[in-house]
Amino acid sequence: MSGRFIVFEGVEGSGKTTQVQRLQTWLLQNQPLLPSQTNSEFQIVVTREPGGTDVGQEIRQLLLHSEQEPIADRAELLLYAADRAQHVEAFLKPRLTKGHWVLCDRYTDSTIAYQGYGRGLDHTLIDQLNQIATGGLQSDLTLWLDLEVETGLARTQRRGASDRMEKAELAFHQRVQQGFVKLAEQHPQRIVRIDASGTEEQVAERIQTVVKQRFSIAS
Ligand code: Z5A
Helix, strand or coil: CCCEEEEEECCCCCCHHHHHHHHHHHHHHCHHHCCCCCCCCCCEEEEECCCCCHHHHHHHHHHHHCCCCCCCHHHHHHHHHHHHHHHHHHHHHHHHHCCCEEEEECCHHHHHHHHHHHCCCCHHHHHHHHHHHHCCCCCCEEEEEECCHHHHHHHHHHHCCCCCCCCCCHHHHHHHHHHHHHHHHHCCCCEEEEECCCCHHHHHHHHHHHHHHHCCCCC
């Protein structure tokens, strides 16, 4: 596919949503310098998982805000996979095929970190489900915003009411963090660690440096 697919990963409150928006703004400012923008309809779009499609929005509501009954771990895994399968087919592939740049808040590594390392589900099963859900679509670059769990949770708590995942115990979030550490070791080419401490501006500059280098943007 001729577009570029950039994913942001990390624990709660690591700044993904903030940095996705900042990178979109920066890329729009530097649009003439981007290697793959060849037509007048070129776009730089932002999306997220779960919830990047209309169907995904409903799945997101179930996953994060349902209070009907506890969601079993395997049901949770399958709901994230269903959200992803819809997202890949209905949103990601059409845009990447047209050459657009897509910035995505969370993707397959979140499932390994949260459902694998966090919940303790089988990693081989998760890899198989990720393969089914994505049809093999991988990011061109995954930016892992590395921040201490406590710092991230403190940021999200300042924001107000927590969702179902945020309410999990601290040890769960620490296992998730360990998951991201392992994933970055296993995929050094695809996953780049970004120090997510410091100001929003400092983190944005670190990200821009990596993106410029990876995609040969000569700004
Ligand atoms: N999940 C899963 O389990 N399995 C999967 O396969 C997938 C997801 C795809 C999605 O929730 C949940 O789904 C998530 C993982 C799970 N679990 N939880 N909880 P979400 O999309 O609602 O939330 P999130 O992805 O965890 O994002 P977040 O909590 O909104 O955090 P963030 O996007 O990384 O950070 P932010 O919103 O940009 O910033 C948080 C606050 O900090 C905000 O007030 C900012 O203004 C502030 N901030 C940002 N940067 C800074 C700096 N540099 N300094 C100080 N303050 C800052």
